[in-house]
Amino acid sequence: MSANIPWTQISFNPLTGCTPYSDGCLNCYAKPMATRMSFNPDPKIAYKYRNGFKLTEHPAELEKKIGGKNKIVFMNSMSDTFHKNVSESFLFGIFDFIRKHPKHIFQILTKRANRLSIIRDYPSNVWLGVTVEKSDYLDRIECLMNTNATVKWINCEPLLGPVESDKIQSLDWVVVGGESGPNCRSMNMDWARQIRDICEEHDIPFFFKQAGGPGRDKGGKNLDGKTYKQWPKSISLDMSRSVIQLSLFNVDAA
Template sequence: MATSKIEWTEATWNPLTGCTKISPGCKHCYAERMALRLRAMGVEKYRNGFTLTLHPDVLEEPLTWKKPRMIFVNSMSDLFHKDVPLAFIQQVFDVMRRASWHQFQVLTKRAERLSELAPVIDWPTNVWMGVSVEHAGYTFRIDHLRQTNAHIKFLSLEPLLGPLPDLNLDDIDWVIVGGESGPHARPMQAAWVRDIRDQCIRAGVPFFFKQWGGPVKKRTGRLLDGRTWDEWPGNVPTVSGEQPEAVWSAS
């Protein structure tokens, strides 16, 4: 298990690595930078760099992790990439179902394939399914997400590259917002973040503000209007392992 520094999860599990870019949010992909760095370091799992690679040998890893964790699935890839066989996707879901003491967070930009395969996926209640939306041209991904039977549906609006007014948050359980980080980070405007936060408040959807981002994200931090916004879907463990008292559990 790889302990994660991502603010909204605790650990990562990568039964596949590598990907291809399909939209503007992919331009400065952190996973690509990391994969190439790990290949240069001689890490065997990344011998193919950022070329899509399946790792069936790690499929059952979560079953060996006895302490319950919030686990981000495929932080270094996209489970619904067109070249990932359906049988392998179903194997991943089978492991998540069997590892019922964990919460699994799956995130994709391939929302069309997600909705296409959703009817043949048996959705465990401990799987959170999310889509990435970086600007208004990709809000259609939310409609595809709604077509699934995922128990918890969430949005990752990161890297946020433009305003997202009038979001349809029907049947959405959680919203994450974050700015791009890294050496070529594109700027995010505070007005965009506040508008999404206010939409979430009106809709009663938990809002999680991950970061402002920038070339050195530690300098910009996570505060929005003087506070952190670490809200979680109701009735599930937070990253700390505690049960939230209510849907609104911001610090």
């Protein structure tokens, strides 16, 4: 399905449902969306979300094919791939699926970084990320660095406090965004500036998604009047074209 997230193109969900894990989960976007999907007029979609936001594995999804090439796919945007209730066999199935789609990039993002070591050999077309919403969760970066993933990234969304660490210097990509929605917690722009400055100093691609605020994009998408939509450096030339189109699309959609 197409994703309304500017740092990806499409999402693919062999898992649905989750449970809160840390501060960033308070206003989880996936939970109300799963409830809405369970009432979708399309019976196939309604069936997929029959359990609402309860963690559910969908083995049939792993039999599907994602056509074309050079797509950036957010794997499990409606769950957390490394949730404790995801069986190891299903987890291995997800990574087999990724290996069968070498022409696409799969973004995986988790807060359950302690389970990352279950996968010993990450496929080279995975961008493996952990959420770090404030400095309390820096240990997730350590777990990430212990993997062999080709692209390691952090998503500081929603950014809820400073993220102060020299570990940022070892990353391949950093995404920052403030929380939006009626109950959003505001982001101090200095927290975002601090991360951006570390990225600039160490030549790490930096993507600023949004400042956040009570309405969608209320705070705007710029940081100090500038747009930051940088991508990991390791992408191929073909993929770069796709990414450039994606950036243009997202600028236009702003």
